Amino acid sequence: MSIRGKVALVTGASSGIGAATARKLATEGAIVGLAARRKDRLDALATEITGAGGKAVALPTDVTDLTSCKAAADALITQFGRIDVLVNNAGLMPLSNIDSLKVDEWQRMVDVNVSGVLNATAAVLPQMIAQHSGHIFNMSSIAGRKVFTGLAVYCATKAAVAAFSDGLRMEIGPKHNIRVTCIQPGALKSELYEQITDATYRRQMDDLAASMTYLDGEDIADTILFALNAPSRMDVAELFVLPTEQG
Numbered sequence: 001m002s003i004r005g006k007v008a009l010v011t012g013a014s015s016g017i018g019a020a021t022a023r024k025l026a027t028e029g030a031i032v033g034l035a036a037r038r039k040d041r042l043d044a045l046a047t048e049i050t051g052a053g054g055k056a057v058a059l060p061t062d063v064t065d066l067t068s069c070k071a072a073a074d075a076l077i078t079q080f081g082r083i084d085v086l087v088n089n090a091g092l093m094p095l096s097n098i099d100s101l102k103v104d105e106w107q108r109m110v111d112v113n114v115s116g117v118l119n120a121t122a123a124v125l126p127q128m129i130a131q132h133s134g135h136i137f138n139m140s141s142i143a144g145r146k147v148f149t150g151l152a153v154y155c156a157t158k159a160a161v162a163a164f165s166d167g168l169r170m171e172i173g174p175k176h177n178i179r180v181t182c183i184q185p186g187a188l189k190s191e192l193y194e195q196i197t198d199a200t201y202r203r204q205m206d207d208l209a210a211s212m213t214y215l216d217g218e219d220i221a222d223t224i225l226f227a228l229n230a231p232s233r234m235d236v237a238e239l240f241v242l243p244t245e246q247g
């Protein structure tokens with residue numbers, strides 16, 4: 001399988017895993033739609049990719065809003081006629097103890113990490129069904145497999161992403177020839193910790209980062225490419241990717 005000429009929509013493309021994945025897909029010849037809220041970041045990345053000979057378009061998007069996700073998908077369909085890949089990557093991780101009752105942060109995690117995945121999936125599915133082909137990647141986490149103190153709500157959202165991925169794969173693989181891959185990374189260097197407003201957890205995560213060599217976004221971009229390049233008869237349903245030093 002080659003992804004040259006394929007059309008991909010990457011959410012959370014303004015930093016971290018999403019930006020690295022967009023760069024990687026464009027380097028491999030895909031046309032990449034860059035979706036996130038920070039337009040300046042998306043414009044800069046689109047310019048960088050285009051300058052390197054690739055193809056990318058900035059699509060300012062809020063994944064919590066279904067209409068916004070549909071507008072991003074429609075822009076790709078109008079310009080390029082299809083959508084072959086969706087990388088459902090946008091996410092937030094503001095950690096805190098439950099008894100701190102940071103309910104606004106809980107809600108934002110549910111909105112972005114869960115509803116965002118559903119919205120972007122709903123936005124691309126009609127086109128993928130019409131094409132009878134496609135590949136959807138859902139970014140879960142090690143936190144979707146086990147629960148950590150301070151991460152209860154985040155873990156709940158990432159477990160939801162893993163459950164949705166599996167159900168989605170069972171329904172749309174056999175019927176519509178659409179592959180689904182759930183990715184569960186361990187600790188990774190990105191801007192994710194900047195969302196943490198609880199000083200104790202922020203320090204704890206900074207200490208964890210100092211204690212081992214983390215993954216970086218490119219490692220996950222390579223993982224996505226591995227699943228994309230698999231023969232069409234093969235759906236890499238789940239990938240659990242950890243720093244070697246993470247227990």
Ligand code: NDP
Nearest residue numbers: 012014015016017036037038062063090091188190191192
């Ligand atoms: P970053 O903070 O670097 O990236 C998060 C991305 O999500 C940003 O591009 C941000 O863009 C986007 N985003 C946030 N809210 C919205 C929104 N409402 N609409 C659209 N985009 C939004 O973190 P990572 O790259 O590390 O995280 C990417 C994914 O990987 C997340 O789902 C995260 O949970 C998951 N993950 C990360 C791990 C880690 O250790 N870093 C480990 C396991 C999983 P903008 O603000 O411009 O909208």
